[in-house]
Structure formats: structure tokens, C-alpha cells
Amino acid sequence: MITIEEISRARTRLHGKHVVTPMLEYDRINDSLGGRVLFKPENLQRTGSFKFRGAFNKIASLDDGQRKKGVVTFSSGNHAQGVAAAAKTFGIPATVVMPEDAPILKRENTRRLGADVVLYDRHVGDRKAIAEEIAARTGAILVPPYDDEMVIAGQGTIGLEVVDQLDAINARADVLLCPVGGGGLIAGVSTALKALQPHIEIYCVEPEGFDDTRISLERGERTSNRAGSRSICDAIVTEIPGEITFPINRRNLAGGFAVSDADVVEAVRQLFQIAKLVVEPGGAVGFAALLAGRIDLQGRTAVVVLSGGNVDLEFFKLEIA
Amino acid sequence: MITIEEISRARTRLHGKHVVTPMLEYDRINDSLGGRVLFKPENLQRTGSFKFRGAFNKIASLDDGQRKKGVVTFSSGNHAQGVAAAAKTFGIPATVVMPEDAPILKRENTRRLGADVVLYDRHVGDRKAIAEEIAARTGAILVPPYDDEMVIAGQGTIGLEVVDQLDAINARADVLLCPVGGGGLIAGVSTALKALQPHIEIYCVEPEGFDDTRISLERGERTSNRAGSRSICDAIVTEIPGEITFPINRRNLAGGFAVSDADVVEAVRQLFQIAKLVVEPGGAVGFAALLAGRIDLQGRTAVVVLSGGNVDLEFFKLEIA
Numbered sequence: 001m002i003t004i005e006e007i008s009r010a011r012t013r014l015h016g017k018h019v020v021t022p023m024l025e026y027d028r029i030n031d032s033l034g035g036r037v038l039f040k041p042e043n044l045q046r047t048g049s050f051k052f053r054g055a056f057n058k059i060a061s062l063d064d065g066q067r068k069k070g071v072v073t074f075s076s077g078n079h080a081q082g083v084a085a086a087a088k089t090f091g092i093p094a095t096v097v098m099p100e101d102a103p104i105l106k107r108e109n110t111r112r113l114g115a116d117v118v119l120y121d122r123h124v125g126d127r128k129a130i131a132e133e134i135a136a137r138t139g140a141i142l143v144p145p146y147d148d149e150m151v152i153a154g155q156g157t158i159g160l161e162v163v164d165q166l167d168a169i170n171a172r173a174d175v176l177l178c179p180v181g182g183g184g185l186i187a188g189v190s191t192a193l194k195a196l197q198p199h200i201e202i203y204c205v206e207p208e209g210f211d212d213t214r215i216s217l218e219r220g221e222r223t224s225n226r227a228g229s230r231s232i233c234d235a236i237v238t239e240i241p242g243e244i245t246f247p248i249n250r251r252n253l254a255g256g257f258a259v260s261d262a263d264v265v266e267a268v269r270q271l272f273q274i275a276k277l278v279v280e281p282g283g284a285v286g287f288a289a290l291l292a293g294r295i296d297l298q299g300r301t302a303v304v305v306l307s308g309g310n311v312d313l314e315f316f317k318l319e320i321a
Numbered sequence: 322m323i324t325i326e327e328i329s330r331a332r333t334r335l336h337g338k339h340v341v342t343p344m345l346e347y348d349r350i351n352d353s354l355g356g357r358v359l360f361k362p363e364n365l366q367r368t369g370s371f372k373f374r375g376a377f378n379k380i381a382s383l384d385d386g387q388r389k390k391g392v393v394t395f396s397s398g399n400h401a402q403g404v405a406a407a408a409k410t411f412g413i414p415a416t417v418v419m420p421e422d423a424p425i426l427k428r429e430n431t432r433r434l435g436a437d438v439v440l441y442d443r444h445v446g447d448r449k450a451i452a453e454e455i456a457a458r459t460g461a462i463l464v465p466p467y468d469d470e471m472v473i474a475g476q477g478t479i480g481l482e483v484v485d486q487l488d489a490i491n492a493r494a495d496v497l498l499c500p501v502g503g504g505g506l507i508a509g510v511s512t513a514l515k516a517l518q519p520h521i522e523i524y525c526v527e528p529e530g531f532d533d534t535r536i537s538l539e540r541g542e543r544t545s546n547r548a549g550s551r552s553i554c555d556a557i558v559t560e561i562p563g564e565i566t567f568p569i570n571r572r573n574l575a576g577g578f579a580v581s582d583a584d585v586v587e588a589v590r591q592l593f594q595i596a597k598l599v600v601e602p603g604g605a606v607g608f609a610a611l612l613a614g615r616i617d618l619q620g621r622t623a624v625v626v627l628s629g630g631n632v633d634l635e636f637f638k639l640e641i642a
Contacts, residue, residue, distance in 0.1 A: 046348060313594060
């Protein structure tokens with residue numbers, strides 16, 4: 001059971017090690033939506049996504065004996081970079097199991113951070129099994145992408161910062177929108193907010209066809225995505241909600257929304273042109289939900305977590321006209 | 322004579338009206354340059370550039386009788402948007418004289434902010450004369466882009482924030498690099514820093530062929546650019562240093578650097594891919610100077626002002642391979 005106290009400990013561990021990302025607001029976006037949008041841009045975080053927070057907290061919470069054997073993980077990219085950078089901070093080895101078709105930028109960045117990258121074929125291999133085999137063989141500690149209390153607590157530090165930053169500008173938020181893959185980010189953030197600002201309605205946002213958390217919340221049980229879907233949101237195309245994250249999210253969330261690739265492209269475009277931020281498709285789904293009118297913002301205030309910015313430049317040439 | 326007290330008054334006027342832009346740092350950039358680079362991203366400022374600060378301070382410093390007749394200015398784009406947004410905040414009319422070939426994004430944004438845009442042909446018209454004629458006819462107050470003490474004081478608030486933010490992370494800066502067009506931004510910033518952190522060496526950075534401030538500093542007198550140059554840095558292609566700004570900059574600056582279009586494209590690319598920031602060419606020249614090796618950063622700390630982000634998406638398709 002993850003608690004606000006565990007998230008506070010994570011904040012203490014992270015102090016001076018991560019970027020306290022700002023809270024950003026844009027007149028033109030507020031004007032066009034008729035309310036107030038406060039962005040939490042985790043694309044500006046170390047390694048370009050929120051993942052550094054959870055990975056660092058997990059590694060920091062190990063004792064020296066555990067830590068020195070190194071860490072291993074599996075990830076399509078953002079968590080890989082977060083783990084690699086956190087391991088580098090501690091001077092310990094990291095091994096990352098990545099799909100062969102992960103974005104080149106994410107693969108290169110992971111290697112550049114000193115991690116040993118093991119590629120596998122997403123359509124036949126089981127990345128978790130490969131990582132667990134490496135852990136068993138080398139003694140390395142597994143740093144799961146979301147189903148881990150220390151990882152969730154690290155991501156939850158975003159919630160503490162949001163509360164402080166709302167307070168600093170004397171604002172009261174009505175809703176928070178957050179991208180969801182396995183659900184670790186929103187599990188941490190929602191735990192912090194439900195403890196400190198329980199009136200804020202928290203919604204998960206997922207790509208159409210990968211809205212397993214939305215559907216699972218409606219059904220009250222963990223449900224897999226239907227097979228064969230495609231999405232440009234490579235960072236959050238997980239198959240089923242996490243075993244640890246789902247019970248937390250079921251307790252804390254008001255519901256969920258699904259957005260189309262076209263919604264996401266428009267969100268990425270506006271974030272580029274108006275907000276001057278490079279946000280990856282999976283990182284922009286929360287804003288996409290607002291642009292697509294999933295919530296009426298008239299006279300209300302939304303916090304929108306932008307979870308990452310690790311997108312190849314090529315994307316802007318291909319996707320955005 | 323602009324003073325640190327006048328800049329402090331500007332900060333009081335701006336309080337709650339502008340974005341206190343964060344100070345951002347990236348491991349990968351530090352690693353590749355062998356030192357520490359602290360970015361001050363004014364692309365995240367209201368209207369996408371630092372210009373809002375000076376325009377707001379100028380308008381706020383007028384008395385009600387002066388202010389109600391509105392304001393007029395001339396600008397290729399960023400100052401136009403800054404003045405339009407500041408005037409809108411006060412509910413007064415704004416007229417902006419812009420070149421016909423200003424980037425479409427800047428022209429559209431200025432109109433969207435409620436300003437009356439008057440276009441002129443840059444190769445034959447005199448924008449300052451057109452603006453002065455409008456001021457004389459309507460009673461509107463001219464808000465000059467740089468040669469004005471209240472405008473300079475507003476831009477100088479960036480210097481105060483830099484000092485606070487260095488203090489917050491317990492960092493000591495050795496140098497500051499800042500884009501220069503007419504010299505208002507660096508005149509304000511350098512006045513603040515020379516009062517509070519006089520050991521910091523301050524350098525102006527300009528595009529090759531438009532390095533009039535660098536040359537003027539060397540010669541000790543205001544010198545125009547040679548005719549016929551071209552640059553992708555539309556925001557800072559001014560012809561000659563300002564009458565008010567140059568004496569300030571001559572007193573405060575350690576020198577200047579010129580960078581090529583190729584240097585700037587590489588800076589914009591790295592800011593996109595690593596920093597996750599959309600920075601316009603003219604806003605990225607300070608970082609371009611570092612990448613081009615104009616200063617050896619080994620073991621040192623540089624503050625780099627990123628002055629704006631108002632670049633058409635099209636630029637990324639055309640310029641960056």
C-alpha cells in the first residue's frame with residue numbers, strides 16, 4: 001500500500017537530483033478552451049520524461065549490497081532512459097531489455113547513458129521474462145516500469161509539486177488529466193492529490209484501442225486491450241493495467257478518456273506552436289482530450305501532465321502538415 | 322541612466338503578470354561541452370519571447386491619462402506581440418507597424434492579440450517614422466523595441482530572476498550569453514548582473530553579417546552592419562546598436578561573438594531534441610556560440626538566455642535535416 005509518506009520520502013531522496021519542472025500556462029490556450037490549463041511539462045525532466053523520478057527512487061531505496069549488483073529493466077524507451085540515468089548517478093551497471101522497433105532516439109539515448117541494451121522481438125519475446133532471467137543470473141535488481149511501490153512513489157512526487165505550484169499561484173484545480181500506460185504515473189500522482197487536494201477529479205487518458213485502464217475502471221476489473229490496434233503513442237501502448245497500479249487507480253480516478261491519433265497530432269502541434277514545447281505523442285494525450293472536448297473546461301481549471309518529449313524530429317516532418 | 326532600482330520596480334510591476342521562466346539544465350549538454358549550461362528559456366514567456374516584460378513595464382509606468390490613448394510600436398514580430406499582449410492586459414488599443422515579410426506566425430499572433438497591424442515594405446519604408454506619425458496623429462504613446470529606459474528595465478527583470486535562480490541551486494556562473502538585436506535585452510540583464518553578480522562575464526551573440534554590436538564594442542562607437550547580409554535569425558537582424566542601449570552595453574559587456582546560420586540550425590536542433598524546447602533561430606544564437614566553441618566551457622558555468630520561440634513549424638521541415 002503506497003502512502004503519501006512514502007511519496008514524501010521519495011521527494012527527499014530526489015531533492016537536487018531531478019528537475020522540479022515548472023507549471024506553465026498560455027493565454028491563447030486558456031482563451032480557446034474557455035478555462036485555465038496548467039501544464040506540468042515532464043518533457044523537461046532529466047532524460048526527457050517523468051520516468052527518472054521512479055527509477056531514481058527505486059534505486060535510492062535499495063541498500064548498498066543490493067544496489068552494487070546493478071539493475072535490470074524492460075521498456076520501450078522512456079523508462080529505459082530513466083533507469084539508465086538513475087543507475088549512472090549511483091555508478092552502478094544497468095541492463096535494459098528493449099523492443100527492436102523502439103524509436104531510435106530512445107534506444108540511442110539509453111546506450112549513451114551507459115546501459116547495456118538487449119533487443120528482443122516484441123511480437124514473439126516476453127520482455128519481462130528476459131529481464132527476470134537476467135536478474136536471476138546476475139543478481140541485478142529488477143526495476144519494473146510501473147508495478148512497484150517505490151517506482152510509483154517516485155512518480156507521485158509530481159503530485160506534491162503540483163500541489164505546491166497551485167498554491168504558489170493561488171489557483172484551485174478542478175481536474176487533472178494524465179497519460180496512462182501501465183498506470184504508475186497516475187497511481188503516484190493520484191495518491192498524492194487524494195491525500196492533499198481530494199476535490200480534484202483525476203482522469204486517465206489513453207490512445208484509442210489502448211484504453212484498457214478506462215475500460216477496466218468501467219468494468220471494475222483488469223481488462224486487456226482488444227488485439228490489433230495501432231497508435232502513434234508508442235510510450236503508452238501497454239496491454240493491460242498493472243496488478244499493483246490498478247487497485248490504486250480504481251480507488252482514486254474519476255474515469256478515463258480515449259483519444260485518436262488525429263487528436264494527438266493536433267495536441268502535439270499546439271504544444272509546439274503555442275507552448276514552445278516538444279512533447280511526444282504519448283505525452284500529449286491529456287491535452288488532446290481537452291482539445292477533443294472530452295471535458296467541458298468552461299470556467300474551470302485543469303492540470304495537464306505532459307509526461308515526456310522523446311520524439312524523433314522526423315515525426316514533425318511526417319505527421320504534422 | 323537605468324538603475325538596478327528601476328529594474329526592481331519593473332519586477333514589482335510584472336509580479337503575477339508574466340511567467341517567471343525556469344532555469345533548465347541538461348546532463349547531455351553539460352557532458353558534451355565539459356561544463357555547465359543553465360538555460361533561461363524566454364520562449365516560455367507570455368507571447369513566446371522576453372518582449373512582454375519590457376512592453377508591460379513601459380505601459381505600466383505611464384499615467385492613466387497617457388495610457389488611455391493607446392500605444393504604437395514598430396517590430397518584426399516579437400516586440401509586436403509583447404506590446405499587443407501588454408496593451409490587451411490594460412485594455413488599451415495598440416497599433417503595430419510590421420514589415421510585410423515578417424514571419425506569418427508573428428503577424429497572425431499580433432492580430433490575434435487585438436492589435437491593429439500596419440504593414441510596410443522593409444526595403445523602402447521607415448518603420449520608425451510611420452510609427453511616430455501615428456503617435457503624433459492619435460496621441461498614442463510610442464513603445465520603442467529597445468531604445469527606452471522602461472523597456473530596458475523590464476527586460477532586466479530576467480537578470481534578477483537569473484540571480485535568484487543561481488542562488489536557489491547554489492551555482493556560481495562564470496559567463497552569460499545573450500542574443501542581441503538592438504541591445505535592449507542585454508542592456509537590462511547586464512545592468513542587473515553588474516549590480517548583483519559583477520564577476521559574471523557577459524557576451525552578446527549576433528548572426529554573422531549582423532554583428533554590429535560586437536564590432537561597435539571593438540571600435541568603441543556605434544557602427545552599422547555592412548549591407549547585403551542575410552540570416553535566418555529574423556528576430557535580431559537590426560542594423561546598428563541603439564542610442565540608449567549601446568553606452569550601457571559598452572560599459573557592461575566583455576565582448577561579442579558572431580555565429581553562422583549553420584551554427585544556429587545545430588543549436589535549434591539540439592534544443593529540440595535534447596532540451597525539448599522550441600526555440601527560434603534568433604533565440605538560439607547564445608547556445609550556438611557555445612556549440613561553435615566560441616568560449617571554452619571546460620569546468621565553467623554559462624547562463625544562456627533563449628530569447629524566443631516564435632518560429633513557424635515549417636522551419637523544422639526546411640532547415641533541419
